[in-house]
Amino acid sequence: MIPPHVSARQHLLTLSAAALLLGVPIVVGIGYLVGGAIGVSGDADGVSLGRVLRDGAVWRSALLSLWIAGAGTSLALTGALSIALLLGGASKIERFARTVVALPLPVPNVAAAVAVLLLLSQSGWLSRVAAQLHLIATPGEFPALVLDPWAIGVIATVVWKELPFLALVAVSLQSLRGRALTDAARTLGASPSQALRTITLPLLLRGMAPSVIAVFVFVLGSLELPLVLAPSSPLALPLLIQERRQSLDATSHGEAYLIALLATGLAVFAALVHEALRRDEA
């Protein structure tokens, strides 16, 4: 509803400006990707979808990226739910815990990746502690936690960075809902654990679904985390796109644009799901 004191013309003008500012870069960006993939823009040769889909390296990269995003997001979600349920109260120690856990929230990915590298690498701090405890004799005996096939270092960074965000969402959802729903469940005969299982958790998960999708997509698209911490074979999807773009071969450029287009399709799909879930919640 347009407020009566705002003219309809002014309102329409602002709205069209919105559409332009947000829409044009996206549409133009995607347009150039399409152009690159079919070989009409940039220094790329057109490639067929079949060629990219038959490329085993693309699938391995996609799987690695999905693994990182899936495992990282699930672990962060589990931690966030535990914090909301165990430390969601108003006491001093709980508020302190929530403030401390929010520390990583604004830290840029690059800084986080450097810190995790220094902690987890084979010559990192944990390895030093293990050596001091005579658990290992040389750095090489320390398990590979970064640049490792399971991408443990990347996943650890994702958890460190995204747990605070999800915890923030979970705690605010909990306090917004208040006690009425669990009180109602209790007085209808639910034990604390039944109330948790049937009311609190399902509602929390439902409310957090959009944020969880957002985190998943951010991690999937992140370039810098796998650049610092993930193995070089297979490459994470954003790195694969980068690599093919920087190759000297025009066909590789076309492939890079097509893979980027596929990743974009995935992101748009995620955005659609995100909006559908948010609508559901409202």
Add this chain to the structure above:
Amino acid sequence: MTPRLSMRALSVVALTLFASAPLAMLVVTSIARGWFYPSVVPSSVDGGAWAELFRDASHRTALLNSVVLAVSTALVGTALALPLGRAAALSTRGVRRSVALLAFTAVALPPVALGAGLQLSVLTLGLGGTVVGVFLAHLVPALGYLTLVFLGVFTRWDLRLEEAAATLGAGGLERWRHLMLPLLRRPITEALALGFLVSWAQVALTLLVGGGAVRTLPLDVLAMLQAGQDQRAAAGALALAIPALFVLGVSRVAAGNTPAVVA
């Protein structure tokens, strides 16, 4: 002390360690001297890595670029997103949803993919490899985030406040000055911080659209890391983390004592 309570105390300690250990690691590494394996603590400390970070002209340029980009992204992004979010929130449901979808897409697109597309368009505009081009690229995800923020704010906005002000004789400008801006202080400071952080942490868009010609602090840190300069990378990472923490902290404090009418 009951077992449940001590478990909570334990989990608070664990969380504190979890959240602060990586930052502590950066601090110690950035000032360590002669820290050889397998020592757990450095034998002595010096500020060499830090001094170098600020003495080196190319680092100083990178730092300046980062600050200029982040501040302008925050300011322009907030100035644009506020009216956009408001117009969309006050519009029909369909418009509101489309704008939300568009905004989230801007945020969700993999920066590599968005950057690849934007690079070509920025080149066409003759802005490839310039700070302005990179700024325009940073603005895309920032505008997405901030539009979502203000869309949320104005969806819960009580229009009756504006109506009351209008019937009390406040014109458009006066309503903004005396009603909207004071009420919106909290979301505006949060939006400024968010806009700053989106640009401050950005790697892929800077790399692709800047084409290597526009250096920023995150790119420098990556370069140090690839050159095996762990100590300098740690100092650089802290130089990234500290302003980010500071900006968020300041926005919290600035917004802290305003009424949460809309948040």
Add this chain to the structure above:
Amino acid sequence: MSAALRVQDLDVLFGNDERPSHREMKALILPRTFDEPRGYRVGLADVTFSVNGGDCLAVLGASGDGKSSLLRTLAGLQVLRRGQVVVNGRDVTALPPEKRGVVYLHQEPVLFPHLAVHENVAFPLTLRGVPKRDAVRRGLEWLERLQVSDVSGNMPDALSGGQRHRVALARALCAEPAVLLLDEPLASLDPAVRRDVRAALLEARAASGAAMVLVTHDLDDALAVATHMSLIDWMTLTTPREPAALIQAPPSLEAARLVGIFSEITGEVVQENGGRCFHWIGGTLPAGELDAGPAVACVRSHEVTVERSEEIHPSTLLITDRRDAAHDVVLTLCDTAGGTVTVSTSGNTRLGVGDGVVVAIAHARVFADRGRPRV
């Protein structure tokens, strides 16, 4: 016959609105008595009453008197300081909410937003391990009884206000409670929905056999459903009585004010030869055993007769204002010394501003004016 709900010497604490601390949560999971719980203060003291199955006790109190706190304490949702709650002969004071056989209905119906209406209603039964099918079937019976079975497949957010109330009530009854606690169930409803929900409450009372306790600030709501009534008066509950009796003879000025159907005439009780009298600007009334001092006479409009007076004598008053209400006339009167009084009367309505009148009062309840209770 033993009462379904018996409450003995209960001290109700006023909760803080913030989320309770961990310590308080633990106390809620297993309510204990507390001497000095932080953030709480005593709101009602020495609450004692009992309610039989099938009866409904209405507790009438002003806003902020601790009505919700009383019900939440009975339901085990809030810590208490002292006292005993007995349901069907079983002391439930220290039991968690789910083990009490007591269902508390929030003022705004609280439906689980992720469950369809029929799942909401079946919720208490599925908790007890009743197979989903049977639970839903029994839930549907309650929905039919309360005439909302047509929305059983809907999600809660698609319901109207009246439907939400009926569904919440059906869900509560599905739990087969020994005691049903209703927190202002009719407040904030428009008249049509109000009638609708009142009918549902009567149906519920008749069908369930539960002892009901209803708190409200509205006399009409209380009268519509209650078999007994009690008032919150000076931080405690008055002994439950038949509603009609309570209205005829409220036990105190505060109680009379809560009932809300009286005109108040201020004056003074004076010790005179042979007894005590209540003097006001328009005359004198018997004051029973009241101590001398400021007092208030409560009168209903049909007990007041106002007659035109041609000659002037000490108790003649002058009409300075007249307003017409639906059933009576509200007159502001003053005497020669400037004292004023406002009374409602259902009698002579042909009087107007400037007329000299005498006021006859057939019956009045005179109370000492103790000022406002400090809460």
